[in-house]
Amino acid sequence: MITPGGRFRVVTVVETLLVFLVAPLAVYLLLWALTYLPGGRKRQGVRYKPGQPWDHEPVWYEPQPANAPTHAAGHGDTQAVGSSLYGEPAAIGSGDGHGPGAGVATAHGATAAGSPDHGSTIGSHVIASDSSPAPAAVGPLGGARGTW
Amino acid sequence: MTRVLQAEAHDTGTVDTAPNRADEGYDTIFSYRELARLDEALTMASRETGLRFTLWIGDLGPKTRIRAEELHARGGDPANSVLLAVSPGQRVIEVVTGPASARRLPDRACALAVLSMTNSFASGDLVGGIVNGLRQLSDQAGHPRSARTH
Known part of the structure; x- marks a missing residue:
């Protein structure tokens, strides 16, 4: 200096x-x-590590419908807003898993979570309970299988 | 002296103000960002190909293939749909294609996509694997002739 x-x-x-x-x-x-140090940004969701058990409710995600309405909810729809802004038929959230369409309730929004017992969640999708009618065979199925 | 009001809790929700599905708790397997990725991947794959891609994440029971085919048949428009059934607990993924979608997506293409997905899953990246697998499947399936506008 x-x-x-x-x-x-x-x-x-x-x-x-x-x-x-x-x-x-x-x-x-x-x-x-x-x-x-903890207390920073909290992570949502689970961190999957291979080999750990998976004890979550099954979820079934489906694509947004192609001709989806652009308004939030129409007449007879719930006002529930999931990730999508599409209205959903009110019967789906009724909880018994028997919405319109013979056991398979079709709701919009791929951000879906549901369970066979109560299929009422955001943006959601009801998984048909096991008592739904047996689906008709559509023909030979293809696909693949993998393990890790 | 003022007293504290002894108010009982009533459910005062009306039809319009009752708790809706967005208010209820749900199983937060994925963060919102991951959900958005899955949403976009499923939606874009379905729109580009005209097939209906759905994704099941959950247990598939002892007979995974049979369970996956049941789910596929139950999921609406089974002929044109493609189901990705992932069971992280069992470390199994099943891809099921219907009769019509199998013509666009041969088993060999599905196996290739499954291979890349299991690669990601083995390193703990569920969402990334699914998104990439969906992209691969939709690339393989291509555009339907009716949806080709250019």
Whole structure:
């Protein structure tokens, strides 16, 4: 350092340590704390790790209908707004799993969650209970299977 | 002295103000961002191909294939639909195509998509695997002739 007199001043050991050791350490610790200490951004949802059990309700997601209405809800629809802004037929949320359409209730919105017992959730979709009529065979099915 | 009002809790909701589905708790498997990704992937895959892609995430029981085919048949328009049934607990994915959709999506294409999905699943990325698998399947299926406008 240069003193007002233009002469170099002797830097003490303490100052050296402060500048070259304590200051970087402080920066490092601050970043570490911001990164790893809890209480930061909370993660929604579950973190899936292969091999852990999956004890969630089954969910069935389906695409948004192609000719979906653009208004929020029409006459006879609930005002429930899921991820989508499409109205939903009110009978679906009635909870017995027997909405319109013979056991398979069709609701809009891929952000669906439902259970066989009460199929009332956001944007939702009722999973048909096991008592629904046996579906007619449509012919040979294809597909693939995989494990991991 | 003022007294605290001893008010009992009544459900005062009317038809319009009653709690609706958005107010109820639901199983938050995915975050909203992940749900939005799934939503877009399913919707865009279905719109591009004209097939109906649906996604089941849950247990498939001991006979996974039979259960998946049951679900496929129950899901509305089974001939034209494609079901992705993922059972993370059992580490199984089943892709079921109907008779009409199997013509656009041969088993070999499904197996390829399943392979890429299981790759992601094994590293713990459920949503990413599903989104990529849907993209792969819809690319393979292509546009239907009726929907081709250009």
